[in-house]
Amino acid sequence: MTSTTHWSTPSRCPLIQLCYIRLAVQLPQQAAAFATDILGLQHVPNDLEPFLYRSDGRYYTLCFATGAEKPSIGIEIADTQELDRIADALGKDGFRAREATEDQCAQRFVRRALIVEDATGNEIDLVLRPALSGRRYFPSRDAGITGLQGVGLRSRAMKDDLKLWTTILGARITDRVGEITYLGIDRMHHRVVLYPSDRAGLVYVSYGVESLDALMQNNYFAEERQINILHGPGREPVSGQMFVRLAGPESYVFSYGYGLAEVEPDHRPRQFTLEASSLCEWGSQCVDIAELQPALAG
Amino acid sequence: MIELKDLSYVRFGTSNLEDAESFATKCLGLQVGEQSGKALYLRSDDRAHTLCYFEGDPTEQTVGFEVEDEARLNAAAATLDQLGHPVHAGTPSECGLRKVKAFIGFKDPTGNHIELVVRPERSGKRYFASRDAGITGFSHVGLFTTDPARDELFWTQVCNARVSDRIGDVALMRVNAIHHTIALAPGPRSGVHHVNHQVESNDDVLRSYYHLSGQRVPIVFGPGRHPTSGARFLYFRGPDGMVFEYSIGVDEIEDEETHRPRQFGFEPSSFCMWGSKRNW
Numbered sequence: 160m161t162s163t164t165h166w167s168t169p170s171r172c173p174l175i176q177l178c179y180i181r182l183a184v185q186l187p188q189q190a191a192a193f194a195t196d197i198l199g200l201q202h203v204p205n206d207l208e209p210f211l212y213r214s215d216g217r218y219y220t221l222c223f224a225t226g227a228e229k230p231s232i233g234i235e236i237a238d239t240q241e242l243d244r245i246a247d248a249l250g251k252d253g254f255r256a257r258e259a260t261e262d263q264c265a266q267r268f269v270r271r272a273l274i275v276e277d278a279t280g281n282e283i284d285l286v287l288r289p290a291l292s293g294r295r296y297f298p299s300r301d302a303g304i305t306g307l308q309g310v311g312l313r314s315r316a317m318k319d320d321l322k323l324w325t326t327i328l329g330a331r332i333t334d335r336v337g338e339i340t341y342l343g344i345d346r347m348h349h350r351v352v353l354y355p356s357d358r359a360g361l362v363y364v365s366y367g368v369e370s371l372d373a374l375m376q377n378n379y380f381a382e383e384r385q386i387n388i389l390h391g392p393g394r395e396p397v398s399g400q401m402f403v404r405l406a407g408p409e410s411y412v413f414s415y416g417y418g419l420a421e422v423e424p425d426h427r428p429r430q431f432t433l434e435a436s437s438l439c440e441w442g443s444q445c446v447d448i449a450e451l452q453p454a455l456a457g
Numbered sequence: 458m459i460e461l462k463d464l465s466y467v468r469f470g471t472s473n474l475e476d477a478e479s480f481a482t483k484c485l486g487l488q489v490g491e492q493s494g495k496a497l498y499l500r501s502d503d504r505a506h507t508l509c510y511f512e513g514d515p516t517e518q519t520v521g522f523e524v525e526d527e528a529r530l531n532a533a534a535a536t537l538d539q540l541g542h543p544v545h546a547g548t549p550s551e552c553g554l555r556k557v558k559a560f561i562g563f564k565d566p567t568g569n570h571i572e573l574v575v576r577p578e579r580s581g582k583r584y585f586a587s588r589d590a591g592i593t594g595f596s597h598v599g600l601f602t603t604d605p606a607r608d609e610l611f612w613t614q615v616c617n618a619r620v621s622d623r624i625g626d627v628a629l630m631r632v633n634a635i636h637h638t639i640a641l642a643p644g645p646r647s648g649v650h651h652v653n654h655q656v657e658s659n660d661d662v663l664r665s666y667y668h669l670s671g672q673r674v675p676i677v678f679g680p681g682r683h684p685t686s687g688a689r690f691l692y693f694r695g696p697d698g699m700v701f702e703y704s705i706g707v708d709e710i711e712d713e714e715t716h717r718p719r720q721f722g723f724e725p726s727s728f729c730m731w732g733s734k735r736n737w
Contacts, residue, residue, distance in 0.1 A: 371659065372682060372731065379732030392663060392680070441660065442667030
């Protein structure tokens with residue numbers, strides 16, 4: 160994940176990677192079955208979190224947290240100095256942030272965490288030294304997953320949420336569809352997408368797969384098991400990413416993606432028209448997710 | 458041996474020429490090359506036509522293959538005659554209807570109408586599609602067979618086709634480097650099983666899936682991927698029940714000398730490696 164590309168402003172993004180998603184769930188057993196039997200992730204036996212899953216070389220990228228009130232996403236920060244600088248900036252701009260306790264850090268498998276709330280109310284953990292695993296990833300089924308790839312977040316305060324992501328955290332806007340905003344932190348087109356909404360939460364959690372074959376095999380695999388396909392198979396014209404979005408447990412949406420483009424260092428954010436073909440160039444229409452239905456979105 | 462150089466055209470009778478034109482232009486996306494009285498000539502590439510609908514019985518289905526020249530056409534006629542296949546030599550007016558210099562017609566062992574043609578016409582005007590389906594050309598046909606082993610022998614022993622792969626006893630055969638030009642399909646009767654056009658990209662296959670679904674065209678198989686040829690595909694139904702296919706990424710057989718046909722089991726995953734189910 161080392162980048163040879165250096166952005167002009169800011170000089171270097173302090174965000175290293177999207178490292179995990181913690182989902183608050185009521186019925187973890189059902190969510191667990193979905194994670195392994197459908198998504199194909201590998202369960203991680205451990206003493207702290209019974210519902211922990213791997214998708215790549217990292218210790219975990221998905222946790223079903225029975226005690227949590229709302230979902231959160233984990234973002235790795237480059238180093239202590241950056242985290243301290245960010246903590247200061249957050250305080251000055253009135254964002255809520257609290258240092259995680261030792262137990263909270265242990266549950267997240269990180270050495271330090273700053274638990275931040277964006278203007279919408281989404282929880283974002285800014286973490287140091289998230290754990291990797293020495294053992295290679297061994298999936299529970301042949302879904303071709305290559306790793307946690309991105310997340311879609313709802314935003315009801317786009318201006319302030321963008322201030323958090325860009326000015327304070329150093330992510331950069333790569334493209335927009337209407338007010339839907341794609342944010343990059345590394346060479347890839349995006350890792351986080353903010354969707355205008357009237358509430359907080361995740362629009363989807365996206366796992367990358369190794370090929371178009373894997374994507375389409377997962378599509379038919381889900382269809383055969385009567386998993387509701389909410390969007391796709393489709394292709395985002397802004398990022399080149401092909402996707403299938405599935406209805407997961409407790410209204411969470413999981414997405415398989417393949418073909419996410421890299422952006423050039425001199426890329427300027429493009430503005431796409433807010434219409435269905437800007438979200439899927441193949442012509443798929445999203446059902447059930449208002450944020451992905453341009454006729455309904457703001 | 459009869460040396461087939463390439464596929465040339467398909468000719469279909471139809472009871473409703475207007476419906477056929479509407480489907481061919483609005484759904485399939487071909488270009489009307491010429492409409493003369495009771496026949497509609499459709500283009501898919503730089504040839505003057507690759508699909509012809511004519512007023513007639515929909516069971517009248519003919520596939521045309523190009524051979525090198527008239528000497529080889531005459532030799533082919535003699536070969537077929539010797540083997541007991543009645544041969545019809547095309548009259549000048551029949552040649553005109555097919556836009557070829559000369560042709561002969563015969564039936565393969567199943568009873569499929571086959572024509573061998575010489576000098577099929579090309580067009581100086583470039584192909585301009587009626588809709589943005591991304592078609593790059595007419596590429597192969599599926600032919601029904603009542604006896605796959607017998608028909609494989611006909612196409613490979615009497616003609617120059619080579620088996621690229623088999624699914625069960627069903628042969629996918631090539632006449633040039635392209636993985637297959639003739640795909641046999643077991644069935645109770647003769648006729649064309651499907652007509653394939655190649656498209657530019659995988660995106661075109663998926664775009665057409667949504668476009669045709671929106672036009673209420675029955676999708677009968679796919680989007681999917683054949684493990685044999687590697688092609689991503691979409692099959693859908695057109696006028697008179699005929700099935701059309703778009704595909705992209707058909708492998709080429711690079712080494713003609715050393716290629717050995719692979720044997721695939723006769724099971725769904727041999728037809729689609731993605732898991733789509735055939736619905737016809």
